[in-house]
């Protein structure tokens with residue numbers, strides 16, 4: 001593999017088709033808002049530097065996004081064409097090593113890319129952030145029932161809710177008792 005092959009291959013690719021392929025992979029059921037999931041989305045012009053990168057606006061939540069917003073493809077150091085070629089080669093069942101050879105990349109880079117692509121071109125939803133005072137309730141883990149049928153009956157019986165409240169009260173008492181005796 002010589003460098004000119006890569007240049008030729010990449011040069012044959014059409015940016016418009018690259019973005020069309022991304023849209024097809026990302027939204028097989030039709031474009032929807034990455035913020036609220038609504039399909040009520042309208043086109044809102046194109047990216048200033050990438051004329052085929054479509055921008056959108058969500059009608060219900062008014063959020064703005066484009067073809068690549070929130071995906072691994074946004075702001076990545078590899079050009080979109082390289083990602084699209086990688087997707088194409090994955091479709092041909094090429095190994096990471098073969099894809100690396102075709103794209104002139106390190107096998108480790110290609111492995112990272114294929115792993116990210118397999119996870120899907122799905123925008124990551126932001127993780128839940130807890131604010132203010134957070135109380136975590138006690139969790140009871142039953143370590144083992146073997147040889148303790150009485151314990152099983154006591155914990156898993158029909159009075160489950162009442163038993164839980166009793167245990168919770170007992171735990172509270174133990175905590176306060178421990179604190180005062182410390």
Ligand SMILES: [Zn+2]
Pocket residue numbers: 033034035036037038058059060061062063
């Ligand atoms: Zn929305």
